[in-house]
Amino acid sequence: MxxxxxxxxxxxxxxxxxxxxxxxxxxxxxxxxxxxxxxxxxxxxxxxxxxxxxxxxxxxxxxxxxxxxxxxxxxxxxxxxxxxxxxxxxxxxxxxxxxxxxxGTGNALSCAEHSIYLILSLLRYQKEMAETFEAKRLGGPVGETLYGKTVLILGYGNIGKELAIRLRPFGVKILAIKRSWTKKVNPLNGYRDGIDNGDQRIDEKGGIECLLEFASRADIIVTCCVLNHETAGIVNRTFLREMKKGARLVNVARGGLLDYEAVKEALASGQLGGLAMDVAWSEPFDPSDPILQYPNVLITPHVAGVxxxxxxxxxxxxxxxxxxxxxxxxxxxxxxxx
Incomplete structure (x- = not known):
């Protein structure tokens, strides 16, 4: 029995x-x-x-x-x-x-793909395209290519690595920030962290000490690091002030990585050239929030890994x-x- x-x-x-x-x-x-x-x-x-x-x-x-x-x-x-x-x-x-x-689950891969989607949506002015379509106009807006851009991956973990793999064919320069670059073989794919062992996923790597210098050179910044006491509000007034004027910011990790007031000020001044978020400071996020009213701000409902x-x-x-x-x-x- x-x-x-x-x-x-x-x-x-x-x-x-x-x-x-x-x-x-x-x-x-x-x-x-x-x-x-x-x-x-x-x-x-x-x-x-x-x-x-x-x-x-x-x-x-x-x-x-x-x-x-x-x-x-x-x-x-x-x-x-x-x-x-x-x-x-x-x-x-x-x-x-x-x-x-x-x-190994497809979660990191899915988040990386969604990051690409958000980047391209910002570069092709998705909100303005919708308005142009509604107005029955053709040939606008004039978008930008991802080709030739410098992308900073803030948090080079599983998502960051999958993102770098998918960014490489677009002809971009990739910078990556990670707290530690200890060279440990990943048993899932055989790669080592960084650019050794024939892995050419990134062009330059650095620790937190390189954060502001890398931000000053990047056209697009993707935050995909974990949220903890060290990273909460890491995209703050200092970060936004030091980054390249007009750079775009994409967040597929946690809303708390971004300082809300600092982001709002940077959008208003034009220092931040665009923001695309799959996560927000509180969820579900208020559709009438002032940040979402900017034409260069996009949000998706926490679906990067879905x-x-x-x-x-x-x-x-x-x-x-x-x-x-x-x-x-x-x-x-x-x-x-x-």
């Missing part, structure tokens, strides 16, 4: 990003002992005690919420960002915290990890942080 499987309940925090639930359910359809609950963020605190595994998404899990998670064994992010989770509180409560690595490729892979990882948690097996696909 087969040993009955332990029941496991997964809580998806928030109703945003519905594809995450749909793809996870698809991989769990033959595992009736695992159930999924989806609750709006404002109701999670009252429901979390009923669940064994929590998929955090955009929810902020502070110590007060975690204290109510009396059955919880695992908190996992459907992606890479864990800045909303009080990891110390979870550790004290005996709850493991993990994320899905962006490399592709069939990445969501299918990440949904499979969440499902497999839930199965392994229910049986007490290791969860090798997750990256644990405590």
């Amino acid at each position: 087969a040993t009955p499987l332990n029941k496991l309940r997964i809580l998806f925090c928030g109703v945003e990003f519905p594809g995450a639930v749909n793809h996870t359910q698809q991989f769990l359809k033959h595992y009736p002992h695992i159930s999924i609950g989806v609750w709006p963020r404002e109701e999670v605190a009252d429901k979390i005690a009923d669940y064994d595994m929590c998929v955090v998404r955009m929810m902020r899990l502070d110590s007060a919420v975690i204290a109510r998670a009396t059955s919880l064994k695992l908190i996992v992010q459907f992606g890479v960002g864990l800045e909303g989770v009080d990891i110390e509180a979870a550790t004290r409560a005996g709850i493991k915290v993990a994320k899905i690595p962006s490399a 592709t069939e490729l990445s969501y299918s892979n990440m949904g499979k990882i969440i499902a497999e990890s839930a199965i392994q948690l229910s049986t007490g097996d290791p969860m090798p696909a997750l990256e644990f942080v405590n």
Whole structure:
């Protein structure tokens, strides 16, 4: 007689990003002992005690919420960002915290592609094109090419590397900032960090000490670094003042990397020549916010990593990890942080 499987309940925090639930359910359809609950963020605190595994998404899990998670064994992010989770509180409560690595899942690749889309949208004046079309005019606006531009990748991690690969065929010069350039082989692709080992993804690399000097030379700056106490507000008044006048800024990482007031001032003065964001300072972001009224500002609804490729892979990882948690097996696909 087969040993009955332990029941496991997964809580998806928030109703945003519905594809995450749909793809996870698809991989769990033959595992009736695992159930999924989806609750709006404002109701999670009252429901979390009923669940064994929590998929955090955009929810902020502070110590007060975690204290109510009396059955919880695992908190996992459907992606890479864990800045909303009080990891110390979870550790004290005996709850493991993990994320899905962006490399190898299609997440980093998808974010890199979306960065290209945002760059080209700024260079081709997407808002003005829409207005021209509505007015039934042809031949305008006159756009710019990506060819010949200098691009600064701020945060040369998994997304940054995928972005550099895709930028290279456009004929650009690529500068990259990374906190540490330790040469460690990436087992997923065999590359080393930097430009050694025949890898010609970037033209110049530097640490944080090169930030302002690189910004002064870049036509386009893409922020794709993690948000932490060192990077919060890294695009501030000093950064914007020192960058090349009229340069464009693209953010596919976290809204908190940008100083809101500094960005607004730089747009008003023309020092910042354009802004494209997939993330904002608060989400969902107010469509009537003054920054969005500029013709050279574009925003997308946090969809850089939301592709069939990445969501299918990440949904499979969440499902497999839930199965392994229910049986007490290791969860090798997750990256644990405590």
